[in-house]
Each structure stands twice: as C-alpha cells, then as structure tokens.
Amino acid sequence: MKEITYNSIFILLFLIIFGCKKENNKQDISGKMENVHTSDYGITPKGDSIKKYTLTNKNGMKIEVINFGGIITSLTAPDRNGKYEDVVLGFTKPEGYFEGNPYYFGALIGRYGNRIANAKFSLEGKTFEIDKNDGPNSLHGGKEGFHTRFWNIEVVKDAKFPTLKLSYTSADGEEGYPGKLTTTVFYTLTDDNALEISYEAETDKPTVVNLTQHSYFNLSGNFTKTITDHELQINADHFLPVNETLIPTGEQKAVKGTPFDFTVSKSIGKEINADDDQLKKGKGYDHNWILNGKGLRSIAKVYHPETGRIMEVFTDEPGVQFYSGNFLDGKFDTKTGGKNEFRTGFCLETQHFPDSPNQSSFPSTELKPGQKYQSKTIYKFSVKK
Ligand code: GLA
Numbered sequence: 001m002k003e004i005t006y007n008s009i010f011i012l013l014f015l016i017i018f019g020c021k022k023e024n025n026k027q028d029i030s031g032k033m034e035n036v037h038t039s040d041y042g043i044t045p046k047g048d049s050i051k052k053y054t055l056t057n058k059n060g061m062k063i064e065v066i067n068f069g070g071i072i073t074s075l076t077a078p079d080r081n082g083k084y085e086d087v088v089l090g091f092t093k094p095e096g097y098f099e100g101n102p103y104y105f106g107a108l109i110g111r112y113g114n115r116i117a118n119a120k121f122s123l124e125g126k127t128f129e130i131d132k133n134d135g136p137n138s139l140h141g142g143k144e145g146f147h148t149r150f151w152n153i154e155v156v157k158d159a160k161f162p163t164l165k166l167s168y169t170s171a172d173g174e175e176g177y178p179g180k181l182t183t184t185v186f187y188t189l190t191d192d193n194a195l196e197i198s199y200e201a202e203t204d205k206p207t208v209v210n211l212t213q214h215s216y217f218n219l220s221g222n223f224t225k226t227i228t229d230h231e232l233q234i235n236a237d238h239f240l241p242v243n244e245t246l247i248p249t250g251e252q253k254a255v256k257g258t259p260f261d262f263t264v265s266k267s268i269g270k271e272i273n274a275d276d277d278q279l280k281k282g283k284g285y286d287h288n289w290i291l292n293g294k295g296l297r298s299i300a301k302v303y304h305p306e307t308g309r310i311m312e313v314f315t316d317e318p319g320v321q322f323y324s325g326n327f328l329d330g331k332f333d334t335k336t337g338g339k340n341e342f343r344t345g346f347c348l349e350t351q352h353f354p355d356s357p358n359q360s361s362f363p364s365t366e367l368k369p370g371q372k373y374q375s376k377t378i379y380k381f382s383v384k385k
Contacts, residue, residue: 035162036155041066041073042094050094053153055162055189060084061381063189069147070108070166070185071097072215074335077193077381080308085221087309087381089345092333098148103328103340104214107147108185109140111170111177112365113212114288114321114354117247121357123178123206123366130176135245140214142175146183147214156186163188172205179205179369194380201373208357208365209373216325216345217311219304223334226343227325228269231303234262234322236289240353241278247355248362252290260287265303268324268346283326284343288319288353296376300348303384314378315350318363323347350377 041052052073055063061084064074073091076084090105091097101107112130119132131142140147149168156163163186170181181203188196199211218227239260240248255261259271259279272284279285291299299320300313313320324346330339356362367373 044098048150053164055164057161057189057193058191059193061189061193063195065164065187067151067153068098069149070151072106075195077309078383080383080385086335087217087219087221089216089218089223089340090335092335096332101147104140104147105216107214109212109214110146110183111141111181112208112210113140113349113351114210115139115247117355117358121208128176128178137245137247144175159188161188161190177207179203179207181207181209192380193382194378197377199373199375201367203367204369206366206368209367210352210356210365211375212349212351213377214347214349216347218345219302219309219311220307223336223340223344224338227346228267228272228343229305230268230346231265231305232262232268233265233301234289234320235292235299237263237292238290240288240290242281242287244281246282246286248288248353248359250359250361265301272324285322285324286326288321291318291320308383308385310382310384312380313348313350316376317350317352319351319353321347321349321351323349
C-alpha cells in the first residue's frame, strides 16, 4: 500500500514537472509563431510568388504586408466599442497590386517620394534624367519605383514586438538615379496599437533619397464612404503652394486665413471645395505642409466622430503630404464592396519636400557615400469614448 502511494506521488510529481515544462515550451513557440504569420498571397504574371506576413499584437490588432512593394494590404484599428476593422484602402485581388496600382495603395515609395520637376536634377555638376511618369515630372521614384519591387522580408527574431525587416537594393542607374542604394525598412506593430516605420539607406555614389509610405486611411472602416467627415489637425503654420503640375513654387506660405489652416482640428470637408486657387490646382488637398518643430514629434491627428477612431502621426521628417484622395476614380472594387470613389481615402505621407533636389532653399535630400539615411514615422491608433 505504502509503495503504491510513494509510486503515485512520484508519478504525479513527474507529470507536474514534465507537464509544466511542456506548457512553457508551447507558450514560447506559439507566441512567436502567432504574432507573425506567413502565408502565400498570389503569383505575379511573371510567375513570381508573393508572400504575405500578418503581424498581430496582444490586443488583436493586425497588419498585413506583402513582399511586393512592401505594401500594407490591411491594417485593423478598434472603434469606440472595441471593434477592430480594416482602415486602409486596398484591392480585393492580388492582381490589383501588380497590374499597375495607379494609386500606390499601401506601398513603400522610393527612391524619391513625391515629384521632381521636369524629371531631372543635378548633383556635383552632373545632370541626371529620371523616369518621367507624371506629365513633365517624375513621381514616386518613377514607373518602376520601389512600390513595384520585390523586397526581401525577414521576421526579426527576439524583437519586443512583431517586427519585419524589409530590404531592397536599387541598382546604380535604376529609374535614372545615380548610385547603388541599399534600403532597409522596419515595420513594427507595438502593443499600444502603433505601426512604427523606420527607414535606413546607404549609397555608393552621391544620390537623392526621400522614402515614404503611401497607405490611404479611411477610419470609418467602410471604403465606400468619403473621408470628408474626418477631423484633421496638422501641426504646421506654413505649407508649400504648387504650380499646375503640383511642383512647389518655392514660396512657404502661412496657413493662417486659408483653407490650409489645420492648426486647430476641423473636418477635411469643411473648406475643401472653397474657391481657392491652390485647392483647384490640387483638385482638393494634395500639398506639403512644413511641419513645426524638429525631431520625432506628433505632427498630425485624425479623428473620425462616428466610430471614435483616432490616428496620430509622429515623424522626424520636415514635411507631410496631405492628399485627400482626389485621383481616386471608382475604377476598382473596394474591400468592403462598391468602388474606390473620389475622396474615399486620405494619405499623410511623411517626407522631405517635393522637388528638393531642384530647390536649394529646401532641406537637402542628398545622400553621400559613407552617410546613413535614417528616418522614422509612427501611425498610432486609439479611440475617443
Ligand atoms: C501622391 C501625390 C498625388 C497622387 C498620389 C497617387 O500622394 O501627391 O498627387 O499622385 O500620390 O495617386
């Protein structure tokens, strides 16, 4: 009898110790596997397969990224009732992304985000002709910019939060730009519902760099609704007026007394149709705001009254392109039914100013060998009860 009892205690202890150990292992492994999940996404017309990476944080917020264009295909955020919904525009089918993506939905933009006048610039006495893909100008790095390239993606092991490391090497002369540019971008989803984006780049010849992210947001979670009811605040006292082809004229104009004054939060739609020459040129808002302050700081806040969703943007860049989706033209289906109509998404693209390589009064976008390009932007989601 005694022996049976000793044996049972021994077996019981063994089971408890072994069982606990197994449980710990299970937690470690499943934790890592669950916060970044990899799956097949689609196949390009050339037969290359595309992978999708799904990042999940402890609250259940999810971000989906593909290795084509470093594109964010989905990003969920909670409303005031705790309901997580996708708040970024995108296509319903993978083909949408690699058959043109005329809107640059969700993409990483490089080597130069925004426009360069007449698709040329000079560096150290040499003139470079780059791809002319937007009337007389070059837009977002050219037709085959970084948004059309395959990025190598690694899941960063032992990172505090789910993190992807995306790398792309742009050859010397690609789209007309000088220098081989090695680019690394980190996407991190933190537990306070923020997407942190860190950009790094190095070159072997003098070149120009201006990297950004082109996600379109619609905080209603319904992509058939316009974004004119969203309330926006931008910490900028000045903006850059543009000419007919959306190139800054060089003037740094005070926002005070103009529809471009977002220093105090107001709805995007409040003055978007005002009789204003700059709004006519942009077909709405499609301008760069000169951000107040320096270093990583809060630069903009968007609030959607109906759902309570808030998005706050932080960056260390000097400018932000606030674009009110004026070129969305209803040609494609949205992820929530209907078509991608006029002004159903907005972008806040953090960056250096457009056409900086041709405008000596703007902060420089030149990168020389031995220097490291570094920049950071955060999109943080919360709610107002
Ligand atoms: C940027 C530009 C816009 C437009 C979109 C893409 O935001 O500023 O003018 O070209 O990209 O459609």
